[in-house]
Amino acid sequence: QGLAPIHLAAIHGRLECLKFLVEKLKIDVDLASSTGWRPIHLCISNQTGRRSFACLSYLLSQGANPSVANEDGVTPLHQAASEGHVLCLKALIEAGGVLDGVDRRGHKPLDLAKLWGHRKCARILATEQWHQDKEVMSVEMAYLKHMKMNQVLKEMDAEDEMKADQEFYGDIAFKQWMDNKGLNQRTESASTK
Template identity: 35%
Template sequence: MDPADQLTSAAATGNAELLRTLLEGGVDADAVNRFGRTALQVMMMGSDRVAELLLSYGGNPNVRDPLTGSTPLHDAARLGFLDTARVLVRFGAQVDARDSRHLRPMDLAEQNGHLDVAELLRSS
Protein backbone atom coordinates (compact mmCIF):
# COMPACT_ATOMS: atom_id res chain seq x y z
CA MET A 1 0.00 0.00 0.00
CA ASP A 2 1.20 3.51 -0.79
CA PRO A 3 2.57 5.37 2.29
CA ALA A 4 0.02 8.20 1.88
CA ASP A 5 -2.80 5.65 1.76
CA GLN A 6 -1.39 3.92 4.85
CA LEU A 7 -1.23 7.25 6.67
CA THR A 8 -4.77 8.27 5.81
CA SER A 9 -6.08 4.80 6.65
CA ALA A 10 -4.39 4.94 10.07
CA ALA A 11 -5.82 8.42 10.69
CA ALA A 12 -9.33 7.43 9.59
CA THR A 13 -9.39 4.44 11.92
CA GLY A 14 -7.78 6.27 14.83
CA ASN A 15 -4.70 4.01 14.81
CA ALA A 16 -2.32 6.40 16.56
CA GLU A 17 0.40 3.75 16.97
CA LEU A 18 0.66 3.09 13.23
CA LEU A 19 0.30 6.80 12.51
CA ARG A 20 3.26 7.60 14.76
CA THR A 21 5.35 4.85 13.16
CA LEU A 22 4.64 6.17 9.67
CA LEU A 23 5.32 9.79 10.62
CA GLU A 24 8.54 8.87 12.43
CA GLY A 25 9.51 6.88 9.34
CA GLY A 26 9.32 10.01 7.23
CA VAL A 27 5.86 9.92 5.67
CA ASP A 28 4.74 13.51 5.10
CA ALA A 29 1.82 14.45 7.38
CA ASP A 30 0.26 16.26 4.41
CA ALA A 31 0.70 13.39 1.94
CA VAL A 32 -2.30 13.02 -0.35
CA ASN A 33 -3.91 9.61 -0.74
CA ARG A 34 -5.31 8.11 -3.94
CA PHE A 35 -8.58 9.99 -3.32
CA GLY A 36 -6.84 13.36 -3.09
CA ARG A 37 -7.25 13.72 0.69
CA THR A 38 -4.77 14.23 3.50
CA ALA A 39 -4.82 12.40 6.81
CA LEU A 40 -6.22 15.48 8.58
CA GLN A 41 -9.13 15.54 6.16
CA VAL A 42 -10.11 11.94 6.85
CA MET A 43 -8.98 11.52 10.46
CA MET A 44 -11.23 10.03 13.09
CA MET A 45 -12.66 13.29 14.44
CA GLY A 46 -13.13 12.00 17.95
CA SER A 47 -9.44 11.26 18.29
CA ASP A 48 -7.65 14.39 19.43
CA ARG A 49 -4.53 12.22 19.77
CA VAL A 50 -4.55 11.57 16.01
CA ALA A 51 -5.02 15.28 15.32
CA GLU A 52 -2.18 16.18 17.68
CA LEU A 53 0.20 13.69 16.06
CA LEU A 54 -0.53 14.89 12.53
CA LEU A 55 -0.23 18.54 13.49
CA SER A 56 2.94 18.06 15.51
CA TYR A 57 4.52 16.48 12.42
CA GLY A 58 3.64 19.50 10.30
CA GLY A 59 0.14 18.73 9.07
CA ASN A 60 -1.72 21.75 7.71
CA PRO A 61 -4.70 22.51 9.99
CA ASN A 62 -6.21 24.68 7.25
CA VAL A 63 -6.23 22.17 4.39
CA ARG A 64 -9.44 22.64 2.40
CA ASP A 65 -11.73 20.15 0.77
CA PRO A 66 -11.66 21.02 -2.93
CA LEU A 67 -15.42 20.58 -3.32
CA THR A 68 -16.84 22.08 -0.13
CA GLY A 69 -14.05 24.41 0.94
CA SER A 70 -14.34 23.02 4.46
CA THR A 71 -11.36 22.59 6.75
CA PRO A 72 -10.82 19.98 9.48
CA LEU A 73 -12.08 22.60 11.96
CA HIS A 74 -15.35 22.87 10.00
CA ASP A 75 -15.74 19.09 10.33
CA ALA A 76 -14.92 19.03 14.06
CA ALA A 77 -17.31 21.91 14.72
CA ARG A 78 -20.16 20.40 12.67
CA LEU A 79 -19.80 17.07 14.48
CA GLY A 80 -19.26 18.57 17.94
CA PHE A 81 -15.77 17.29 18.72
CA LEU A 82 -14.62 19.85 21.26
CA ASP A 83 -11.24 18.28 22.07
CA THR A 84 -10.34 17.89 18.40
CA ALA A 85 -11.41 21.49 17.73
CA ARG A 86 -9.28 22.64 20.65
CA VAL A 87 -6.21 20.86 19.24
CA LEU A 88 -6.81 22.28 15.76
CA VAL A 89 -7.13 25.82 17.12
CA ARG A 90 -3.97 25.42 19.21
CA PHE A 91 -2.07 24.45 16.04
CA GLY A 92 -3.29 27.45 14.06
CA ALA A 93 -6.59 26.45 12.48
CA GLN A 94 -8.33 29.55 11.17
CA VAL A 95 -11.51 29.97 13.21
CA ASP A 96 -12.95 32.44 10.69
CA ALA A 97 -12.30 30.31 7.59
CA ARG A 98 -15.38 30.16 5.38
CA ASP A 99 -16.44 27.17 3.36
CA SER A 100 -18.05 27.27 -0.09
CA ARG A 101 -21.38 28.19 1.55
CA HIS A 102 -19.63 31.05 3.39
CA LEU A 103 -20.07 29.34 6.75
CA ARG A 104 -17.46 29.50 9.51
CA PRO A 105 -16.79 26.56 11.83
CA MET A 106 -18.62 28.47 14.58
CA ASP A 107 -21.70 28.74 12.35
CA LEU A 108 -21.72 24.97 11.85
CA ALA A 109 -21.27 24.31 15.57
CA GLU A 110 -24.21 26.56 16.38
CA GLN A 111 -26.43 25.10 13.63
CA ASN A 112 -25.81 21.61 15.01
CA GLY A 113 -26.30 22.49 18.67
CA HIS A 114 -22.67 22.16 19.71
CA LEU A 115 -22.61 25.26 21.87
CA ASP A 116 -19.44 24.26 23.73
CA VAL A 117 -17.56 24.17 20.43
CA ALA A 118 -19.14 27.44 19.31
CA GLU A 119 -18.02 29.07 22.56
CA LEU A 120 -14.46 27.80 22.11
CA LEU A 121 -14.35 29.23 18.60
CA ARG A 122 -15.94 32.51 19.66
CA SER A 123 -13.28 32.99 22.34
CA SER A 124 -10.34 32.02 20.11
Protein backbone atom coordinates in the same frame (compact mmCIF):
# COMPACT_ATOMS: atom_id res chain seq x y z
CA GLN B 1 -11.62 5.35 -3.14
CA GLY B 2 -8.56 7.56 -3.43
CA LEU B 3 -7.34 6.91 0.12
CA ALA B 4 -3.79 5.93 1.04
CA PRO B 5 -2.85 3.85 4.10
CA ILE B 6 -2.14 7.05 6.08
CA HIS B 7 -5.73 8.15 5.47
CA LEU B 8 -7.13 4.84 6.64
CA ALA B 9 -4.94 4.91 9.76
CA ALA B 10 -6.26 8.42 10.51
CA ILE B 11 -9.91 7.48 9.92
CA HIS B 12 -9.67 4.54 12.32
CA GLY B 13 -7.56 6.37 14.90
CA ARG B 14 -4.60 4.03 14.61
CA LEU B 15 -1.84 6.11 16.20
CA GLU B 16 0.88 3.43 15.97
CA CYS B 17 0.18 3.00 12.26
CA LEU B 18 0.38 6.76 11.75
CA LYS B 19 3.71 6.87 13.58
CA PHE B 20 5.06 4.01 11.47
CA LEU B 21 3.92 5.60 8.20
CA VAL B 22 5.22 9.08 9.05
CA GLU B 23 8.42 8.25 10.91
CA LYS B 24 9.60 5.03 9.27
CA LEU B 25 8.19 5.28 5.75
CA LYS B 26 8.44 9.09 5.61
CA ILE B 27 4.90 9.55 4.25
CA ASP B 28 3.93 13.22 3.96
CA VAL B 29 1.84 14.15 6.98
CA ASP B 30 -0.30 16.40 4.73
CA LEU B 31 -0.75 13.84 1.92
CA ALA B 32 -4.00 14.62 0.10
CA SER B 33 -6.55 12.02 -0.94
CA SER B 34 -8.06 12.22 -4.42
CA THR B 35 -10.60 14.75 -3.08
CA GLY B 36 -8.17 16.75 -0.94
CA TRP B 37 -8.87 15.14 2.44
CA ARG B 38 -5.77 15.06 4.64
CA PRO B 39 -5.05 12.78 7.59
CA ILE B 40 -5.63 15.76 9.90
CA HIS B 41 -9.24 16.00 8.61
CA LEU B 42 -9.90 12.30 8.70
CA CYS B 43 -8.71 11.62 12.25
CA ILE B 44 -11.32 13.99 13.71
CA SER B 45 -14.35 11.90 14.50
CA ASN B 46 -16.47 11.28 17.55
CA GLN B 47 -16.61 7.61 16.55
CA THR B 48 -12.90 7.23 17.25
CA GLY B 49 -13.27 9.09 20.55
CA ARG B 50 -10.06 9.78 22.45
CA ARG B 51 -8.02 8.23 19.67
CA SER B 52 -9.04 11.21 17.49
CA PHE B 53 -7.37 13.66 19.83
CA ALA B 54 -4.24 11.50 20.19
CA CYS B 55 -3.90 11.16 16.41
CA LEU B 56 -4.57 14.85 15.84
CA SER B 57 -2.01 15.84 18.46
CA TYR B 58 0.55 13.57 16.84
CA LEU B 59 -0.14 14.91 13.34
CA LEU B 60 0.15 18.50 14.57
CA SER B 61 3.44 17.66 16.30
CA GLN B 62 4.70 16.32 12.98
CA GLY B 63 3.90 19.60 11.20
CA ALA B 64 0.43 18.97 9.81
CA ASN B 65 -1.21 22.16 8.57
CA PRO B 66 -4.11 23.06 10.94
CA SER B 67 -5.76 25.21 8.26
CA VAL B 68 -5.43 23.02 5.17
CA ALA B 69 -8.65 22.80 3.13
CA ASN B 70 -9.96 19.97 0.98
CA GLU B 71 -11.59 20.50 -2.43
CA ASP B 72 -14.82 21.62 -0.72
CA GLY B 73 -12.98 24.19 1.40
CA VAL B 74 -13.43 22.12 4.57
CA THR B 75 -10.64 22.73 7.08
CA PRO B 76 -9.84 20.64 10.16
CA LEU B 77 -11.65 23.31 12.22
CA HIS B 78 -14.77 22.79 10.09
CA GLN B 79 -14.45 19.07 10.73
CA ALA B 80 -14.01 19.44 14.50
CA ALA B 81 -16.91 21.90 14.71
CA SER B 82 -19.28 19.68 12.74
CA GLU B 83 -18.28 16.62 14.78
CA GLY B 84 -18.54 18.53 18.06
CA HIS B 85 -15.08 17.39 19.06
CA VAL B 86 -14.08 19.96 21.70
CA LEU B 87 -10.56 18.67 22.42
CA CYS B 88 -9.65 18.60 18.73
CA LEU B 89 -11.15 22.04 18.24
CA LYS B 90 -9.07 23.50 21.07
CA ALA B 91 -5.89 21.83 19.78
CA LEU B 92 -6.45 23.22 16.29
CA ILE B 93 -7.07 26.73 17.62
CA GLU B 94 -3.90 26.54 19.74
CA ALA B 95 -1.99 25.37 16.65
CA GLY B 96 -3.11 28.50 14.78
CA GLY B 97 -5.97 27.11 12.74
CA VAL B 98 -7.83 29.78 10.76
CA LEU B 99 -11.20 30.43 12.41
CA ASP B 100 -12.93 32.29 9.61
CA GLY B 101 -12.21 29.94 6.71
CA VAL B 102 -15.25 29.47 4.49
CA ASP B 103 -16.15 26.16 2.85
CA ARG B 104 -17.77 25.81 -0.57
CA ARG B 105 -21.25 26.25 0.93
CA GLY B 106 -20.18 29.50 2.62
CA HIS B 107 -19.98 28.06 6.13
CA LYS B 108 -17.41 28.98 8.73
CA PRO B 109 -16.56 26.50 11.51
CA LEU B 110 -18.80 28.49 13.87
CA ASP B 111 -21.72 28.09 11.47
CA LEU B 112 -21.27 24.31 11.41
CA ALA B 113 -21.05 24.07 15.19
CA LYS B 114 -24.36 25.96 15.44
CA LEU B 115 -25.94 23.98 12.60
CA TRP B 116 -25.14 20.66 14.25
CA GLY B 117 -26.06 21.88 17.73
CA HIS B 118 -22.60 21.67 19.26
CA ARG B 119 -23.01 24.52 21.74
CA LYS B 120 -19.69 24.13 23.50
CA CYS B 121 -17.81 24.22 20.20
CA ALA B 122 -19.84 27.24 19.12
CA ARG B 123 -19.03 29.08 22.36
CA ILE B 124 -15.33 28.29 22.04
CA LEU B 125 -15.24 29.45 18.42
CA ALA B 126 -17.24 32.61 19.11
CA THR B 127 -15.06 33.51 22.08
CA GLU B 128 -11.84 32.86 20.19
CA GLN B 129 -13.08 34.86 17.20
CA TRP B 130 -13.96 37.74 19.53
CA HIS B 131 -10.46 37.64 21.04
CA GLN B 132 -8.81 37.60 17.62
CA ASP B 133 -11.00 40.46 16.39
CA LYS B 134 -10.16 42.39 19.56
CA GLU B 135 -6.44 41.83 18.99
CA VAL B 136 -6.74 42.96 15.36
CA MET B 137 -8.58 46.09 16.46
CA SER B 138 -5.95 46.74 19.13
CA VAL B 139 -3.16 46.46 16.56
CA GLU B 140 -5.06 48.74 14.17
CA MET B 141 -5.68 51.29 16.92
CA ALA B 142 -1.99 51.26 17.90
CA TYR B 143 -1.05 51.76 14.24
CA LEU B 144 -3.48 54.66 13.88
CA LYS B 145 -2.18 56.21 17.10
CA HIS B 146 1.38 55.87 15.77
CA MET B 147 0.38 57.45 12.44
CA LYS B 148 -1.37 60.32 14.25
CA MET B 149 1.73 60.95 16.38
CA ASN B 150 3.91 60.98 13.28
CA GLN B 151 1.54 63.46 11.66
CA VAL B 152 1.63 65.73 14.73
CA LEU B 153 5.44 65.58 14.78
CA LYS B 154 5.60 66.44 11.06
CA GLU B 155 3.26 69.37 11.59
CA MET B 156 5.38 70.60 14.52
CA ASP B 157 8.56 70.30 12.43
CA ALA B 158 6.90 72.16 9.55
CA GLU B 159 5.74 74.89 11.94
CA ASP B 160 9.24 75.25 13.45
CA GLU B 161 10.75 75.38 9.97
CA MET B 162 8.24 78.03 8.89
CA LYS B 163 9.03 80.15 11.97
CA ALA B 164 12.77 79.86 11.29
CA ASP B 165 12.18 80.83 7.67
CA GLN B 166 10.05 83.79 8.73
CA GLU B 167 12.74 84.99 11.14
CA PHE B 168 15.49 84.56 8.56
CA TYR B 169 13.63 86.24 5.72
CA GLY B 170 12.20 88.82 8.12
CA ASP B 171 15.73 89.79 9.17
CA ILE B 172 16.79 90.04 5.52
CA ALA B 173 13.75 92.12 4.64
CA PHE B 174 14.35 94.38 7.65
CA LYS B 175 18.02 94.89 6.71
CA GLN B 176 17.00 95.67 3.12
CA TRP B 177 14.43 98.16 4.37
CA MET B 178 17.02 99.72 6.66
CA ASP B 179 19.49 99.93 3.76
CA ASN B 180 16.86 101.50 1.51
CA LYS B 181 16.14 104.13 4.16
CA GLY B 182 19.83 104.67 4.81
CA LEU B 183 19.41 103.79 8.45
CA ASN B 184 22.14 101.15 8.60
CA GLN B 185 24.82 103.76 7.76
CA ARG B 186 23.66 106.07 10.58
CA THR B 187 23.70 103.29 13.16
CA GLU B 188 27.13 102.15 11.99
CA SER B 189 28.58 105.68 12.13
CA ALA B 190 26.96 106.28 15.53
CA SER B 191 28.42 103.08 16.89
CA THR B 192 31.94 103.98 15.62
CA LYS B 193 31.98 107.39 17.43
